[in-house]
Amino acid sequence: MIAVLDRLKQRSALLVAARQAVVVSPGRQWALAISRTLRASQGRTWGWFPALGLVSALGLLLTAMAYTGSRSGASWAELLFWIGLLVVVLPIAVRLISVEASRVERLGLLVWLGLALYIVKVMHSPIAFTFADELIHAGSANVILQSGHLFSDIPMLPAISYYPGLETVTTAFASLTGLTIYGAGAIVLAAARLVLILALFLLYEQVSRSARFAGIAALLYMGNSNFMFWGAQFSYESLALPLGVLVIYAVVRRENGTEGRLRRALTMTALIALSTVVVTHHLTSYALVIFLWAVIAVSRVLRVRTRMWDVGLFALGAVLFWLVSIASITLGYLSPVISRAVTSTLQLIAGEEASRELFRSASGYLAPLWERLTGIGSALIVALALPFSTLQVWRHHRSNPVALVLTAAALAYCGSLLLRFNPAAWEIGNRASEFLFLGVAYVAAIAVVELWMPQRIGWRNRAAFAACAAIVFMGGVIAGWSPSVRLPPPYVVSSGAVSIEPPGVTAARWARAYLGPENRMAADESNARLMLVYGQQYPLTGKKDGVKAMIFSGQIGRGEREILQVTGVRYVILDRRLRSWDTMAGLYFDRAGRDANDDENLMDPETYLKFDQNGSVSRVLDNGAITIYDVGALNRVPSSQ
Amino acid sequence: MSRPANERFIIAVAASSVAAMLMLLVVSNTAIRVLLALPFMLALPGYAITVALFPRRALGIPERTLFSIGLSLAVVALGGLILNWTPWGLQADSWAVLLCATTCLASVMALARRRREVALAAAPAGLGLTGLQSLLLGLAAVVAVAAIGLARMPAPLQSAEGYTLLWMLPSADGNPNAVRLGVDSMELASTQFRLEVKADSRTLREWPSLTLMPGEKWERRIELPAAEYGAGTIDAALYRLDDPRSVYRQVTLRRSESP
Numbered sequence: 001m002i003a004v005l006d007r008l009k010q011r012s013a014l015l016v017a018a019r020q021a022v023v024v025s026p027g028r029q030w031a032l033a034i035s036r037t038l039r040a041s042q043g044r045t046w047g048w049f050p051a052l053g054l055v056s057a058l059g060l061l062l063t064a065m066a067y068t069g070s071r072s073g074a075s076w077a078e079l080l081f082w083i084g085l086l087v088v089v090l091p092i093a094v095r096l097i098s099v100e101a102s103r104v105e106r107l108g109l110l111v112w113l114g115l116a117l118y119i120v121k122v123m124h125s126p127i128a129f130t131f132a133d134e135l136i137h138a139g140s141a142n143v144i145l146q147s148g149h150l151f152s153d154i155p156m157l158p159a160i161s162y163y164p165g166l167e168t169v170t171t172a173f174a175s176l177t178g179l180t181i182y183g184a185g186a187i188v189l190a191a192a193r194l195v196l197i198l199a200l201f202l203l204y205e206q207v208s209r210s211a212r213f214a215g216i217a218a219l220l221y222m223g224n225s226n227f228m229f230w231g232a233q234f235s236y237e238s239l240a241l242p243l244g245v246l247v248i249y250a251v252v253r254r255e256n257g258t259e260g261r262l263r264r265a266l267t268m269t270a271l272i273a274l275s276t277v278v279v280t281h282h283l284t285s286y287a288l289v290i291f292l293w294a295v296i297a298v299s300r301v302l303r304v305r306t307r308m309w310d311v312g313l314f315a316l317g318a319v320l321f322w323l324v325s326i327a328s329i330t331l332g333y334l335s336p337v338i339s340r341a342v343t344s345t346l347q348l349i350a351g352e353e354a355s356r357e358l359f360r361s362a363s364g365y366l367a368p369l370w371e372r373l374t375g376i377g378s379a380l381i382v383a384l385a386l387p388f389s390t391l392q393v394w395r396h397h398r399s400n401p402v403a404l405v406l407t408a409a410a411l412a413y414c415g416s417l418l419l420r421f422n423p424a425a426w427e428i429g430n431r432a433s434e435f436l437f438l439g440v441a442y443v444a445a446i447a448v449v450e451l452w453m454p455q456r457i458g459w460r461n462r463a464a465f466a467a468c469a470a471i472v473f474m475g476g477v478i479a480g481w482s483p484s485v486r487l488p489p490p491y492v493v494s495s496g497a498v499s500i501e502p503p504g505v506t507a508a509r510w511a512r513a514y515l516g517p518e519n520r521m522a523a524d525e526s527n528a529r530l531m532l533v534y535g536q537q538y539p540l541t542g543k544k545d546g547v548k549a550m551i552f553s554g555q556i557g558r559g560e561r562e563i564l565q566v567t568g569v570r571y572v573i574l575d576r577r578l579r580s581w582d583t584m585a586g587l588y589f590d591r592a593g594r595d596a597n598d599d600e601n602l603m604d605p606e607t608y609l610k611f612d613q614n615g616s617v618s619r620v621l622d623n624g625a626i627t628i629y630d631v632g633a634l635n636r637v638p639s640s641q
Numbered sequence: 642m643s644r645p646a647n648e649r650f651i652i653a654v655a656a657s658s659v660a661a662m663l664m665l666l667v668v669s670n671t672a673i674r675v676l677l678a679l680p681f682m683l684a685l686p687g688y689a690i691t692v693a694l695f696p697r698r699a700l701g702i703p704e705r706t707l708f709s710i711g712l713s714l715a716v717v718a719l720g721g722l723i724l725n726w727t728p729w730g731l732q733a734d735s736w737a738v739l740l741c742a743t744t745c746l747a748s749v750m751a752l753a754r755r756r757r758e759v760a761l762a763a764a765p766a767g768l769g770l771t772g773l774q775s776l777l778l779g780l781a782a783v784v785a786v787a788a789i790g791l792a793r794m795p796a797p798l799q800s801a802e803g804y805t806l807l808w809m810l811p812s813a814d815g816n817p818n819a820v821r822l823g824v825d826s827m828e829l830a831s832t833q834f835r836l837e838v839k840a841d842s843r844t845l846r847e848w849p850s851l852t853l854m855p856g857e858k859w860e861r862r863i864e865l866p867a868a869e870y871g872a873g874t875i876d877a878a879l880y881r882l883d884d885p886r887s888v889y890r891q892v893t894l895r896r897s898e899s900p
Binding site for chain 1: 665669671674675678679681682683690691694695696699703704706707708710711712713714715716717718719720721722725729730731732733736737769770773774775776777778780781782784785787788789791792793794795796797798799800801802803804805806807808809810821825827828829830854855856889890891892893894895
């Protein structure tokens, strides 16, 4: 009987389809066919994940086309970039808001989205690391790979060699496989990204007891300004943060009541991961200690029993041990940054210092109006959700210490936005966002799930959520990365079968081959990084030791000679392009006819030719933009060869 | 008596680790080594520790995946500290031994603990993907790989400006009357140059027409009679033949620079 009914149903469906095929247009037929295919693709558990994964992948293709267009100087590239990103994010965001999706489907969508956004970063620099910090870490990894030992002296950012977690994992993969540091690093970071997404979902699920809530919160976390580029770069926090969230998940799950052996297993897991965070990144380990002790403190106040004491004590002890016995240099690295920020804040309050103009880069570039509005809109959406969610947390979740600490983090995030007005503290505010956004995502998800759309939702609400998600996500990207390199300039240029690298990379490779490694060199910020990675030199740059002042001086007087002697520099690299002091844009090729020969983009000739006037300095390399001078005769420093 | 399925799986994990270690030490093909190292380094150690630590059925697939990858990363990062204080340091061989030993040790612990438990593990569930879903996911992966491939394409010629390196260094053999001179063309098309070496405005050597293709290098060791080099300064100037009056690149070597 059932079989007969089924057959009748099928036949009537076929009749309806045939009737539709007669009356509808070919375009409509295509739409119906696609709709039927997509509906058929929904299994019992994975739901829309495979279909939306394909849509998201097409968004990646659009983004790749935008990047390719950007490298060619196409004006349409930026529009296509944003369209591609929205195609990657929005269909998944709309599905995650629905109440029908299964837990597995939500997890699949989130993992895919997290990896897709990582691929967006990889496609930005698909040949080599090009972000400022990446080059220093890559240089550190090169040193480990060659020496077989940790804790070597790394110029420019000495603290990183005492937090070698990321470099250790990367060099292990590189030495086992024969891959380059870039290839090995890209794979390690993909694994770290997978850990981050899974840990975020499971953490929010533990706190909320809802897969829908967890999916939305993890999605909203991806709207933080450091998620897409900063948090995916080859830098220590890209590994430490995922492991830090894993630690939080393990201790929160342990708090939620588990039997003996499981509790011990979670403790062991948390301790192993925590130890790794401590040896990988200073700030993440401090943030973790603050989180654990905040939960302990709130539990005490609420008189809620907590088991976090052991992990909290271990975290505090491990961080202090590492800081005091191994990485004491960190204090000297972090304390000036913090003291400058505090001083600047006080001066700002006293009216003695001008505030920083939002959306204007260090080079003076002001973001277009729509970008400024989107960035502000993104912050406003978060700010709008915060009071209602805080009230909701207080009413319904105030017995949960973790929920209270996450809400406090969200409130702190709003406070950190004020730091963006401070020229000396905006970077602290920006860096803090990846930690504090754990709380922002939580309270924003409360606003969405508990206050706005607790039940089945119509298309209007879905559209409104999609619009909000788009603004938060785009605002994060706008606030998080310099507009001058959001889309990549040309890095490798093809000439027939030959690929040509930027002048700085070629000069660094030449230095390695002809001058030998580990020469002390004075250089601008970009060339110093390239000399570290590709030249295996010991570069000095910036204001430290007067290097920048010496390079920008119009003469070689007594002061300049003193600087050369104190620093023990054997070679000076002069890049006449002022852009080479911009660590973001200085690594790339000059765009034909745009950047290269404009006088305002070049150093004063008196400055960059000053060494030619000196009778004892040799000009050993000239590639147009970059000149390398051998100043050994001025300070009697021998070459490494 | 046959072993339960979960025990066989743990033994297989340890055996895979040993096999991967041996192959990593022997095989030289990078692609194969990457395929071997992915599970060997980023999954098996963490998986074995997870199985050893956690009671059966305590974790779902997402949790197990999270802990397997997370603990694998942690084992490598912390293992590096241990290797750093050994005479072998951080090298491919020492990594292979350390990771294999970790996986095998954790597997033995897992086996020992599991035998004390009575219940048998449930067979691992399949992924539950339909044929069409697998096809869509496969297509999505292909499109994502194609996107990366597209992004890796070098920029076209017209997007950037080419350049050329001219360099000059003292002779590597320490001969004070010899220098090394080189031109590396990074121009975007075949380019003709004229190269001139002078001492005190007197031409010592000249190459009236050097044609270099993009990426092509030209290098010479030049012996200079001591009398000619006496002035202590040698200049080399490079001209492009399509603009023969302007010096394109210039380098100078001063004899007094040698410490």
